[in-house]
Amino acid sequence: MAQIKDQLREYLLNELNLPLQPEELQDDTLLVSDRIMDSISSLMLVEYLEKTFNISFEPHEVTAENLDSLNIIEAFVNQKQVSAKAA
Amino acid sequence: MQRLHKGILHQAVTNSEGVAIYFPFGKSNLTYGQLHSQAHKISLALQDLSLPKGSLVVLYLDKSPEAIAAVVGVLMAELAYLPLDVDAPDSRNQFIIEQSQAQAVLAREETEPPFFTQTLPFNKFDGLALYRSSAKAPGLKLPEGLAYVLYTSGSTGVPKGVMVTHTAALAFVDWARATFALKPEDTLTSIAPLHFDLSIFDIFAGLSAGCSLLLLTPSESKNPLLVSSYIAEYGVTTIYATPTLLQLMPRFGKAGRYDHSQLRQVLFAGEVFPIPALRALQEIWHTAKFYNLYGPTETNVCTWHPLPPKGTDDRKTPYPIGQPCPYDRCAILKEDGDISSELKGSGELLVSGASVMTGYLGMPEQTRQAMAEHEGRVWYKTGDLVAVDSNGDLLYRGRRGRMIKRRGYRIELGEIEAALHQYKAITQAACLAKEKEQSVSAIWVFYVAPEGPLPHTLLTEFLSERIPEYMLPDRFVHLPEIPQTSSQKIDYQALKQML
Structure with missing residues (x-):
């Protein structure tokens, strides 16, 4: 389970270059609400999640509620993967 | 005198069952009949204030069907509207209210406007609250036939209120309705906030032609996937927006998933559309005709240029603003x-x-x-x-104010930006001069490249083939996003802080 968050952490810090030190990016750091991640970065993150975890966002799912922290993103990815299997 | 909202009143009579506004965010729609009756109610409440004809009414409302009804209601009451940006700092809004000496303010009942000295509403209805402002009547001298005032940020940083009359606004609105052949069958996106002049097209050209407006909130407009799905769902035929917003569509809008074949025209304005980004957009919206519109708030749209059909030219530099x-x-x-x-x-x-x-x-x-x-x-x-x-x-x-002098040469910063826009990997660029003791010490470039930062040497090499050596920037700074003003233009003031 830790795997998703590790991958995400790596992507957010090294690819998206979020203005954070590695130790500042906690599992519950609020990325959108605290304006660490801007709207273009959110879109790029969505693109990355879709490719990496083989999921697909619905238009209404591209929101802060699903992207605000490592914990939240992980839960969303897991839920997406489960519902994809069930379908 | 012809009134700016005359066409909307006409639609309320002849097309009262037609949908005037789709508002997916609030899960509500308004027919022309409903829009008119809401506007009428607002107009009656305003008339109770017994303000002199043409007085200013501030609209402190987020983008919503009520806000559109308020615009129409103010005009029906023979007053003029002044829309504020609800997301702007209170200090700015306070400045505008005081400087304009507006006589009344219309806000949501639940909003507690922090900047009124007189806090008790004069009247409350339908979730709206109407306040009499503390300004002394009759306020500033206003021109005859004033329809609205839009504040723009001047280069000095002090907002200036641009006064537009019914007649002036109608010159553009009537032309636009005819030129873009707007009809009741059309659905228009309404993306621009009310304090941005692009909204004049949506509200007045669109509604007076009986079109349906698809009202998007600011956060919805920043979600290209959602915009993409709405275009299909509501059968959008006409879009008017800034290049900054439009150029997100090809990469993030998943247009292939949705049917955009009803889209017949795309109008853009407000800034230069870099060619590679424009081509990508023409690729996904191949059924649409494209138009470049130009004009500062002070003139509204004053020149225009229809783009040649896709694939009929191989232009490498941005299209003209035209005639x-x-x-x-x-x-x-x-x-x-x-x-x-x-x-x-x-x-x-x-x-x-x-x-x-x-x-x-x-x-x-x-x-x-x-x-x-x-x-x-x-x-x-x-x-x-x-x-x-x-x-x-x-x-x-480029902007005249952005002309600088370095080493005795005159340099137009916009020209450097135009050269950078030809670089394929760059989606946005902004150029600023760093000054030291009133002379330019360095030219900085801020740019967005979705694939990541580009080597300084590569950029300099690319530019040296397009602009003279004395214009070459000294610093290149990669940003995930260029800061924008609330009207979706490059925020040079914010970038200045980063020099």
Whole structure:
């Protein structure tokens, strides 16, 4: 389970270059609400999640509620993967 | 005098069952009949204030069907509206309310406006609260037939209120409705906030033609996937937006998933559309015709250029801003101070004609400085530099205020940006001069490249093939996003802080 968050952490810090030190990016750091991640970065993150975890966002799912922290993103990815299997 | 909202009243009679507004965010729609009855109610409440004709009413409302009804209601009450940006700092909004000496404020009942000295509403209805402002009647002298005032940020940082009359607004609105052949079958996106002049097209050209408006909130407009799904779901035929927003669509909009075949026209304005990004958009929206519209808030749209059909030309530099609209005339203020009303050569663009503003509210000195007289006409000095190409079309060359001098050379920063926009991996670029003791010490470039930062050497090499050596920037800074003003233009003030 830790795997998703590790991958995400790596992507957010090294690819998206979020203005954070590695130790500042906690599992519950609020990325959108605290304006660490801007709207273009959110879109790029969505693109990355879709490719990496083989999921697909619905238009209404591209929101802060699903992207605000490592914990939240992980839960969303897991839920997406489960519902994809069930379908 | 013809009234700006006359077409909307006409639709309320002839097309009362037609949908005027789709508002997916609030899961509500309004027919023309409903829009009219809401506007009527607002208008009656305003009339109870017994304000002098043409007085200003501040709208402190987020983008919503109620806000559109309020716009119409204010005009029906023979008053003029002043829309505020609810997301702007309170200090700015407070400045505007005080400087404008507006007589009334319309806000949501639950919003507690922090800037009123008189906090008890005069009247409450339908979730709205109407306040009498603390300004002393009759306030500033207002021009006859005033329809609205939009505040723009001046280069000095002090907002200026652009006063537009019914007649001036209608010059553009009537032309736009006919030129873009708007009909009740059309659905238009309404993306621009009310305080941004692009909204005049959506509200007045769109609604007076009986079209349906698809109202998007600011956060919805920043979600290209959602916009993409709405275009299909609501059968959008016409889009008017800034390039900054439009250029997100090809990469993030998953257009392939949705049916956009009803889209027949895309209008853009507000800034330069870099060619690679424009081509990508033409690729996904291949059924649509594209138009470049140009005009500062002070003139509304004053020139336009229909783009040639996709694939019929291989233009590498941004398209012209084109020809003057039929209600306006253009002239060029040359470097030597001569004004040429024949369109040739290059210089600052001057605009005269029906759509031009009356002036800046309560700022006669700034108004005088912004205008020039020539051949018995008054011309608005746009501050934009243009050149005329071999077809006689106007080309945008950047802001006049952004001309700098370095090593004895005059440099137009917009020209460096235009060169960078030809670089494929760059989606946005903004150029600023860092000053030290009033002389330019360095030219900085901020750019967005979705694939990641680009080597300094590569960028310099690319630019040195397009601009003279003395114009080459000293620093390149990669950003995930260029800060934007609330009207979705590059926020140079914010970038200045990063120098």
